[in-house]
Amino acid sequence: MLDTASPCLEVRNLVVEFPGRHGTLTALNDVSLAIRSGEILGVVGESGAGKSMTGAAILGLLERPGQIAGGEILLSGRRIDALSDREMEKVRGREIGAIFQDPLTSLNPLFTVGAQLSETIRQHIPGSSRTKARARAIELLQEVGIPGPQERIDHFPHQFSGGMRQRVVIALALAARPRLIIADEPTTALDVSIQAQISGLLRKLSKEHDTAVMLVTHDMGVIAETADRVAVMYAGRLIEIGPVDEVLKSPAHPYTRGLMASIPALGARVERLHQIDGSMPRLNAIPQGCAFNPRCKQAGPRCRRERPDLMPTRTGEAACWLYEGGVE
Amino acid sequence: MNVTGAAALEVDRLDRVFDVSSPFLNRVLYRQGRRYLHAVNDVSFTVPKGGCLSLVGESGCGKSTVARLVTGIYRPSAGEIRFAPGRSGQPLSAQMIFQDPYASLNPRWRVKNIIAEPLRELKLRDTEAAISDRVAELLTVVGLSVADGEKFPHEFSGGQRQRISIARALASEPEFLVCDEPTSALDVSVQAQILNLMRRLQDELGLTYLFISHDLSVVRHMSDRIAVMYLGRIVEQAETEVLFADPKHPYTRLLLETIPDVNSPNRDRRTVAGEVPSPLAPPSGCTFHPRCPLAQNRCKTERPALDSKSDGASVACHFA
Numbered sequence: 001m002l003d004t005a006s007p008c009l010e011v012r013n014l015v016v017e018f019p020g021r022h023g024t025l026t027a028l029n030d031v032s033l034a035i036r037s038g039e040i041l042g043v044v045g046e047s048g049a050g051k052s053m054t055g056a057a058i059l060g061l062l063e064r065p066g067q068i069a070g071g072e073i074l075l076s077g078r079r080i081d082a083l084s085d086r087e088m089e090k091v092r093g094r095e096i097g098a099i100f101q102d103p104l105t106s107l108n109p110l111f112t113v114g115a116q117l118s119e120t121i122r123q124h125i126p127g128s129s130r131t132k133a134r135a136r137a138i139e140l141l142q143e144v145g146i147p148g149p150q151e152r153i154d155h156f157p158h159q160f161s162g163g164m165r166q167r168v169v170i171a172l173a174l175a176a177r178p179r180l181i182i183a184d185e186p187t188t189a190l191d192v193s194i195q196a197q198i199s200g201l202l203r204k205l206s207k208e209h210d211t212a213v214m215l216v217t218h219d220m221g222v223i224a225e226t227a228d229r230v231a232v233m234y235a236g237r238l239i240e241i242g243p244v245d246e247v248l249k250s251p252a253h254p255y256t257r258g259l260m261a262s263i264p265a266l267g268a269r270v271e272r273l274h275q276i277d278g279s280m281p282r283l284n285a286i287p288q289g290c291a292f293n294p295r296c297k298q299a300g301p302r303c304r305r306e307r308p309d310l311m312p313t314r315t316g317e318a319a320c321w322l323y324e325g326g327v328e
Numbered sequence: 329m330n331v332t333g334a335a336a337l338e339v340d341r342l343d344r345v346f347d348v349s350s351p352f353l354n355r356v357l358y359r360q361g362r363r364y365l366h367a368v369n370d371v372s373f374t375v376p377k378g379g380c381l382s383l384v385g386e387s388g389c390g391k392s393t394v395a396r397l398v399t400g401i402y403r404p405s406a407g408e409i410r411f412a413p414g415r416s417g418q419p420l421s422a423q424m425i426f427q428d429p430y431a432s433l434n435p436r437w438r439v440k441n442i443i444a445e446p447l448r449e450l451k452l453r454d455t456e457a458a459i460s461d462r463v464a465e466l467l468t469v470v471g472l473s474v475a476d477g478e479k480f481p482h483e484f485s486g487g488q489r490q491r492i493s494i495a496r497a498l499a500s501e502p503e504f505l506v507c508d509e510p511t512s513a514l515d516v517s518v519q520a521q522i523l524n525l526m527r528r529l530q531d532e533l534g535l536t537y538l539f540i541s542h543d544l545s546v547v548r549h550m551s552d553r554i555a556v557m558y559l560g561r562i563v564e565q566a567e568t569e570v571l572f573a574d575p576k577h578p579y580t581r582l583l584l585e586t587i588p589d590v591n592s593p594n595r596d597r598r599t600v601a602g603e604v605p606s607p608l609a610p611p612s613g614c615t616f617h618p619r620c621p622l623a624q625n626r627c628k629t630e631r632p633a634l635d636s637k638s639d640g641a642s643v644a645c646h647f648a
Contacts, residue, residue, distance in 0.1 A: 046515035047486070161603050162387075191386035192542065194603060196586040218515060221588025248590055262520035264549040266572075266589050272527070273520040273549065279485045 006077055007034035008212035009058070009180050014081075015070035016050075016057050018283075025283040027053050027066065029236045032310070035212040037179065040203065042227030042244065043216045044259075046280050049233040051216045055182045057081075058214070059098055060088040076179060094124040097173030101185035103165035106172075107157040113168045114153035117141075117175060124176035140171040145201060163194035170201065177209065184216045199226040220263055224248055232256050235281055235291040242316020252318040255292045290320070300327025335412055336420055336504055336536040337375040337398065342407035344368040344393055348608070365608055367393040369560040370407075375504075375553075377412065380530070380537040382547040384583070385557035386604050391540045394557075395508045398538060399424045414503045420536070423502040427509040429489035433481040439492055440477030443467070446499040466495040471525060487518030494525065498533070508540045523549060544587050548572060556580050559607055559615040562634065566641030576641060576648040578620045614645070622647050 016028035028050050035041045043051045056062050058073055060083070073081040080091055092098070100106045108116060117137035122128055128136070134153070141149035144167040157165055166186060173181055183202060187195040199222055206213045215227055223230050223244065230247045232240040232255070240253040251257045261274035278295045281287060287294055293303040302321050310317040311324045321327045349355060349362040368390045375381040383391040396402045398409055399422055414420035426432040433442055443463045446452070453459045464474045470491040481489055490510060497505060507526070511519040523546065529535060541547050547554055548568055555565040556579065564577040575581045602619040605611055611618050617627040626646055634644045 046517065163603050191604070192544075192588075193386065193582060193586045196588070199588070219588070220516065220590045224590045225588045259517055260590065262517045263590055264520075264523070264545040265591060266545045266548065266584075266587060269548060269568075273524055275520040275524055276517045277521070279487060279518065 008037045008039075008076060009033075009035045009214070010074040010077075011054070011058065011071070012074070013071040014054070014057060014068065014073065016053055016062065016066055017069040018066050020065070023284070026069075026286075027236055027283060028057065030309075031071070031233075031236075031238050033231055033238065033241065035180070035214060037212050038207060038210040039229065040206055040213040040215055040227045042223035042230040043214060043233060044218060044220060044223055044230060045233035046218065048235075048280060048283075050236040051218075051233050052184050053236075054233070055098075055184050055214060055216050058180075059092055059096060059182055060085075061092075093120060093178070094176045095178050095180065097176070097178040097181040099166075099169050099173050099181065099183040099186045101188050103162060103169045103189065104157065106169045107165060109157055112154050112156055113141075113160070113171075117153070117168075117172060120172055120175040136175075137171075140174060141168070143174070143205070144168070144171045145197075146171075162190055163197060166190060166194075166198055167201070170198075170205070174205065174209075178211065180212045180214070181206075182214045182216070185218070186215070187222055188217065188219065195222065196225075202226060220248065220260065232259075235286055236283065237291065237319065238310065239292070239320070240316065240318040241310065242313070242318075246315040250315075252313040252316065252323065253292075253320050254296050254298050254322075256318075258295075298322065298327065302327050334377050335374045336377040336379075337412070337538065338408075338410045339371060339373050339394075339398070340408045340410070342368055342371045342394070342397060342409065343405045344390075344397055344402060345405045363608065366560055366610070367607065368397065368404075371557075371560075371562055372407075373555055373562065373565065375536055375538055377536055378530075378534055379553065380539055380551040381553045381555065382539040382541060382551035383555050383557055384541055384544060384547050386542060388559075388604055388607055389557040390560040390607075391542075391557050392508055395424065395506045395538065395540050398422065399506050411504065420504045421500060421502045422504040422506060423497040423500060424506045424508065425490075425493050425497050425510045428513050429486055429493050430513070432493055433489060435481055437480070438477065439467075439479055439481065439484075442481070442492060443477070443496050443499055446496065450500055452500060462499070466498055469498065469529070470495045471521075485518070486514050487521055490514060490518075490522050491525065494522075494529070498529070503534070504536045504538070506538045506540070509542070510539075511546060512541065512543065519546070526550070544583060556583065559604065559610050561615065561644065563616065563645070564641065564643045565634070566639070570639050570641055574639070574641075576637065576643040577616075577645050578622055578647075579616050582619070 011033050014028055014031040018025040018027055045051045068081050072079055114137050118133040121133040121136050138149045138153055146152050146167055187198050203226055227244045230244045231238055234255050240256050251260055258276040276295055289305050290303040290308055293299040308319045308321050310319045313323050344367050346365045346367055348365045350360055383394055385391050397404050411419035440463050443466055444459050447459050453462055463477055467474055467477055472491055511522050539550050551568050554568055554571050555562045558579050564580045575584055613629045613631050614627040617623040632644045632646045634642045636642045
């Protein structure tokens with residue numbers, strides 16, 4: 001793929017705020033990222049870091065009173081952050097597909113999976129007849145690896161196992177052949193042996209249809225096996241982004257380094273795991289300067305004073321003064 | 329760790345059956361029989377004093393049911409659970425740490441009262457002053473400050489809440505802790521803090537752990553011995569290093585192969601087909617045969633017994 005090709009999704013300086021009685025909370029602060037067609041971008045971070053919020057903002061599904069307070073979201077060069085609810089409904093599903101964590105709550109228990117798939121197909125592809133939509137639904141079920149799609153299409157969600165349900169949800173997301181899929185923790189509710197099947201499926205589909213995928217997860221293992229590039233978030237900001245092998249093998253930001261070291265390795269047993277002391281700050285108490293400075297062993301006076309922006313490192317970008325002029 | 333030869337807990341041929349029949353009227357109207365779910369089937373293991381045995385497996389394999397049987401929340405349908413005599417001469421006292429620190433703490437109670445509850449309930453301290461001394465001591469042991477006792481659970485993050493659960497579990501000075509997925513609701517950096525804390529407490533207080541998890545990398549870090557469960561039965565049991573170096577049961581191998589490993593990602597893995605069958609209708613013979621790459625006709629009819637191997641492992645497979 002050419003680097004010059006315009007990206008499928010581009011997020012520029014996105015700010016999401018939650019105005020409240022006790023002041024405004026900034027949930028996302030100056031987040032910029034881009035995903036090309038056929039590329040899987042993994043977004044990792046601890047709970048509350050803002051990774052799901054980024055997905056929700058792109059889908060136009062921010063919960064009130066959350067609102068986009070700044071920045072732009074471009075889908076194939078077209079701005080989608082300022083669309084009306086009605087216009088956004090056409091984009092969601094048609095151009096952006098979504099896969100959520102819990103496959104049971106994403107499906108309507110009262111309708112067969114065939115009815116739900118056909119509805120989505122007919123909604124987004126005008127002029128498709130009932131029989132055509134049904135044939136396409138069977139094709140989709142086949143594509144996501146559900147055995148016996150001719151019979152399974154008339155089953156209800158509860159008749160499917162967790163892994164199979166997640167496949168149905170993926171089929172739903174694919175129904176209108178979207179350009180971008182936002183997958184929010186798609187494997188978290190599943191057992192390990194099923195996790196591998198689902199992440200393999202996402203990878204295969206992304207390459208075959210040249211679809212851009214934003215894979216939001218807290219599981220570094222899933223990222224390592226599925227994503228092409230990875231973005232690390234901390235306290236509402238993007239702190240590191242780069243090719244997956246580089247970021248995981250030689251992380252640049254001290255937070256990413258700590259995160260990687262705290263994962264118990266399968267290869268060897270250590271007496272004591274590396275731990276990052278403390279926990280991520282709450283949104284109403286984000287420290288001045290770099291949000292990570294109170295937990296960072298390499299922090300200097302500058303980190304407590306000024307907030308670093310993303311700066312180029314050897315292979316990617318990291319928001320840390322170590323890469324621009326030092327911490328003094 | 330000082331692992332002595334003596335057993336802290338012996339579990340012998342444990343069975344637990346749940347009645348999952350439809351209501352009486354439905355059974356009569358639709359002519360259904362009673363239905364039973366065999367959640368734990370002929371499970372035997374021993375946990376040595378000061379050691380850590382882990383039960384691993386996918387959801388629905390019965391590992392949490394075993395935890396609940398051991399702590400007495402469920403009664404066994406058959407089999408025996410024997411705790412060795414502890415420091416007091418009475419059978420070892422056991423406590424449990426639960427998976428979800430958001431659901432296992434009462435949101436209306438101050439943390440000091442949550443931790444003091446076992447002390448008051450079991451009358452372990454006589455005066456209020458002695459109780460608050462003990463609560464302060466427990467808070468310090470798990471790495472919280474004494475002032476945190478005045479707060480409510482919602483003021484803490486997930487990792488800190490799990491520290492509170494641990495402090496509560498330790499309040500009655502148990503010698504045996506059953507930990508049911510204690511870190512699976514936590515983020516990795518916090519998970520490392522809790523696992524380190526649990527290892528430290530094990531050394532300092534001489535605790536014995538029964539550790540339940542689905543995460544093999546966590547299990548490897550914590551345990552001396554691992555038992556792999558599948559559909560209510562133990563299919564392989566071995567010392568941790570033996571199990572990782574030489575997994576013998578095809579299911580153990582499948583589990584080890586499918587864990588996404590950050591250090592050597594396996595992008596082009598052959599994914600294993602199939603899923604865990606419903607425990608309501610387990611397959612005949614070896615219950616793993618529909619997913620097993622080695623399965624032959626014999627596996628469909630004959631259930632393999634758990635056989636001991638020369639390296640101390642025991643495996644239930646015809647071909648291991």
